[in-house]
Amino acid sequence: MGRLTYRLASLAGPDPPVGVRLREDRTIGSTPMTGTDHQGELRTDPLTGIGVQVTGSRQKRPNLPTTGPTGCPFCVGGVESPEPYRVRAFPNRWPSYPDRRCEVVLYSDDHDARLSTMPDTAVREVIDLWAERTESLGARPDISYVLIFENNGAEVGATIAHPHGQIYAYPHVPPLPATELARLAAGYRLLEDRPDLVVVERSGWRSWVPAAPVQPYGIRLAPLDQRADLPSLSPEERDAMASVLAETLGRLEAVFDPPMPYMFWIHQRPTDGGQWPQAWMHLEIAGPHRSPGVMRYVAGAELGSGEYLNPVLPEDAAAALRSVRLP
Numbered sequence: 001m002g003r004l005t006y007r008l009a010s011l012a013g014p015d016p017p018v019g020v021r022l023r024e025d026r027t028i029g030s031t032p033m034t035g036t037d038h039q040g041e042l043r044t045d046p047l048t049g050i051g052v053q054v055t056g057s058r059q060k061r062p063n064l065p066t067t068g069p070t071g072c073p074f075c076v077g078g079v080e081s082p083e084p085y086r087v088r089a090f091p092n093r094w095p096s097y098p099d100r101r102c103e104v105v106l107y108s109d110d111h112d113a114r115l116s117t118m119p120d121t122a123v124r125e126v127i128d129l130w131a132e133r134t135e136s137l138g139a140r141p142d143i144s145y146v147l148i149f150e151n152n153g154a155e156v157g158a159t160i161a162h163p164h165g166q167i168y169a170y171p172h173v174p175p176l177p178a179t180e181l182a183r184l185a186a187g188y189r190l191l192e193d194r195p196d197l198v199v200v201e202r203s204g205w206r207s208w209v210p211a212a213p214v215q216p217y218g219i220r221l222a223p224l225d226q227r228a229d230l231p232s233l234s235p236e237e238r239d240a241m242a243s244v245l246a247e248t249l250g251r252l253e254a255v256f257d258p259p260m261p262y263m264f265w266i267h268q269r270p271t272d273g274g275q276w277p278q279a280w281m282h283l284e285i286a287g288p289h290r291s292p293g294v295m296r297y298v299a300g301a302e303l304g305s306g307e308y309l310n311p312v313l314p315e316d317a318a319a320a321l322r323s324v325r326l327p
């Protein structure tokens, strides 16, 4: 993107001279591609250096698969979940990346459950599954980074309402986590110690609105003591994370009517075998509504400059999230 991103990315390691990158990228296009059965490839734009996974076959996926007794593929008896389960992970039938790098994670067999309203003990089971999948996928020699994420709500592209998230497992450390790891190594801090930005804090965990969030209701959630990844969390720490995560999502959903859609992702230690002593796991939530029902879209100047405009003062967002009355 812009100069800022380029500068940050360069912290992650020696950037190849642009000329080298251009020569490398000239091989792009040598892979036969039909657009329908294409298995996907990571291309790098020679001008910006931004990576793009192109996967023509995803265009064939259904918008709303309707199978099984309830018409939901994730309900018990549906095409993806024939057997009873509590939480479950399985390979994505419509992967963005080849080689079984994409998984779906079901949070509950209850079609109407939400992380924000599930009991903490049930959210804890989801966290345990995330940790198990991180270890299992991360043990593969062809996987260097396990990214857990969720798109929640049709406005942010979720095509199935049943409570679920996804996992992408990358053969490299993707640019954003790489940049964050480089900045942590350089001495920048993850935690922001400002009470006016805190949303929830207890039992060693904090969620807060960053002072400079890209999204109007951006929230980070992290342990107050450094923990590298989900598998390193103790049982007590997982319980506490479940409680703070569920309450934080509940506050985000209740801050506006209609409830805000959201995305979240978890950044944790790469699984490439490196030490990464600076790694500090955290979950980041992106709430894109700027006011009730009003999406904030990324504008031309932002994509064009690589710098973002936030129409909501982060301090006000944090205060609004704190003031939500929970049932």
Ligand SMILES: [Zn+2]
Residues within 6 Å of the ligand: 070, 072, 073, 074, 075, 110, 111, 162
């Ligand atoms: Zn369902």
